[in-house]
Amino acid sequence: MCLAGVMIHKGIYHLFYQYNPKGVVWGNIVWAHSTSEDLINWISHEPAIFPSQKSDINGCWSGSATILPGDKPAILYTGIDPDKKQVQNLAFPRNLSDPYLKEWEKFPNNPLMAPNSKNGINASSFRDPSTAWQGPDKAWRVVIGSKNNDLGLAILYRSEDFITWSEAKRPLHSGKRTGMWECPDFYPVAVDNFTGLDTSTLGEKVKHVLKVSLDNYKHDYYTIGHYNYKTDKYVPDKGSIEGDKGLKYDYGKFYASKTFFDSAKNRRVLWGWINESSSVEDDVKKGWSGIQAIPRIVWLDKSGKQLMQWPVAELETLRDTKVNLENKSLDAGSFHEVTGITAAQADIDISFEITDINKAEVLHSKGKHAQKLCNEKNASGAKGGLGPFGLKVLATDDSKEFTAVSSLNNNNDKTTYGAFVNVDPVSEKISLRSLIDHSIVASFGGGGKSCITARVYPTLAVEDKAHLYVFNNGSEAVKIVSLNAWSMKDAQIN
Template sequence: MYFNGIYHEFYQYNLNGPIFGDIVWGHSVSTDLVNWIGLEPALVRDTPSDIDGCWTGSVTILPGGKPIIIYTGGDIDQNQAQNIAFPKNRSDPYLREWIKADNNPVLRPDEPGMNSIEFRDPTTGWIGPDGLWRMAVGGELNGYSAALLYKSEDFLNWTKVDHPLYSHNGSNMWECPDFFAVLPGNNAGLDLSAAIPQGAKHALKMSVDSVDKYMIGVYDLHRDAFVPDNVVDDRRLWLRIDYGTFYASKSFFDSNKNRRIIWGWSRETDSPSDDLAKGWAGLHTIPRTIWLAGDGKQLLQWPVEEIESLRTNEINHQGLELNKGDLFEIKEVDAFQHCGEAGASVPGGIGPFGLVILASDNMDEHTEVYFRVYKSQEKYMVLMCSDLRRSSLRPDLEKPAYGGFFEFDLEKERKISLRTLIDRSAVESFGGGGRVCITSRVYPAVLADVGSAHIYAFNNGSATVRVPQLSAWTMRKAQVNVEKGWSAI
């Protein structure tokens, strides 16, 4: 959340080491979304309703500037319920201490058909036209996946609405649901509790099958239900927030700059013994601005502008032409199946072209981020890939080839943008202005320092690729959780 000039990030954290379990709410604060101060945990496991863990939840800012946390707690039998916490001292700019409500848990899965161990991750609350608060909770109802809907007058006493916000007959419950309003073609954010402008759409995001998926539709105020623009029964075909290692994302409305920001969790893809050696496991992606494309069909994402404050030593090339087989070094600085079967070395018509990054001197280790352009009837489709299969000589790593498609008007647009952020083991790539995003985790074995790695632009397609602008920067280290003495990454 953004509150009184400070950004707060709460996260799932194990005080006892880089392994799963003993989950509390970690808490870090920032004024710029780049440099962070680590604080004491905001919530710890110390009551009967959260002794098994203080699991995911949300913060809502009530009228009068009153932040309130609602989170999932697990009891000794792993039954899940929703709990409330308030700041102990709202005059503390960092809101270091939080007090749990006396009547916790405020919400139990005690209605027929509900699964008591699959009931978690409440969304940020919003106010409806009747003045009542609403929130959605991920759950399993009569064997269906659902974003369960609840109402409240005071945010303390909740009543279940007789139908979900939305449900699906899939058997895997939806974790970390998110629900927010978006305006086609406008990258400004919308506060769901404020008046929603005419023409706005709504996005319903859920974490399922180890990835984050979403639907675009409308919020029917009379029915109190989300209605997708396109109903797709096969959830494998739902839209993706990110096509790589990215899960359990959460967005918030940033009143500071009138935008909606989304974060995702990227898990480690090396081994548990590596995590113990590092002393940490899992990271959060760079905060992204998220908005709805002009055609109203998909969400777009882009790194927040603040990250550019870390840029130094710009390298700039203009007017490059890359012919088949060209490799241009940038110095000093189901789509899955398609990407796997036709790697960057397999020539095509328009593409593959893109970047080779984190490359060792002899190219034994390298990661490829690239495009292929396909003609599909009267339109073009672009396949974006992040191929990790040769990213490391270590045999014990996950090294997949990630990929996602997006539509592209080649005759009208002519240019395809690619932006890639590289930070040690994290590679975040944004293609086509944020139409496809891929987060990858790579662990080169022979590169002692990322600064010694090579970056190349390449083209292995028969068509010449012209690069009107190619820029690269060295990035300074952000200060991450400095009060705890943790090293910057």
């Protein structure tokens, strides 16, 4: 269940996603379709797009939605033809008066774009068209993810009418030694406010983001830079890093993401696919695999060097029972249990102050990933002068099982995730918001500067057996400035 396309049309949010109606593993891919009025509660519909033409007879893979003039949605998507070649196709709603746009019809002359072997593009590496944008010349642009050997590519196409497309002489951007670029996403961000921008927005106070899902690493990476619409070239800012050492949307389980401009609330919303950490055999037993992350708003940090992310405000409508804690000292080696909420399904927002920065160890991190460091330092049991401190969630009362262990099932991927957060621990509070949902822990550090989503499968800490703790493993006390935690109600999914 990974993303195919997202959009808002006449006040209704549409989520299209890759789905196998015949099983829980990859295959028989169609575009499933759900709609919502609030991004939280959803109605499922029949698949919007499924194999029916020669150009997609072997599968309807990912793509994007674009709102054309006249408020007319269009979908560009990758189809797999009889020769297993990846080509790009077009579909429109059959009935624009239907608020749910349940039926879609394909352009009869599909495909519109096919891989150019003269450019060294392999027919199996040409997929996932982005949302299109329009330049001042009124021509449409779209990028297709690809590669040439190990050179990652965002291949650019242009069209005057959204039907006849021609490949540009040069890609929008490329990256050496990055491999296949899946699900490219290219969009503008404002440099001086939180407001989201329509995908075609240009201007002096606008930067652009290019996100690619790197097939080699199974993570979503992005750079921030400038787009020259006259040359149709994107240039990352100085200091932006391409590839595995660059910025990620999420440092845990989060892939094949897509953003869209929410014109109803002037915000850019990010969706991501959370894949499993369990074995295929366990996925088959439970009858499903892969879920969508909580939608997030994204905006440019005031530094201009990274994006910020935060769960959409609508999520707060699910908050129920609340507990609060303020100005509590957490002594060295101690913990505090948070009671009064459903710890297996909760929203926790906590901030800390440190008492003595001089007790912090110097971390020699040059050239190392945060995840590697967290594994080396044994984040679940490490003890230092200042910390580790934070939340222990989905834990049993005897700590036989808790999130850093993930599960007692050794067939699961039990990676310890980690990320660096750029904060000043002396003048700023250290904040963390975590969303707990039975098998998922999604955390936002530093007000949304770094995000980690993990899949955990507790066997003991389930339902009312799950506990929530604030802990301090360090030899120096820390202060809980504030803790707000809520039980979360179920969303309505028909």
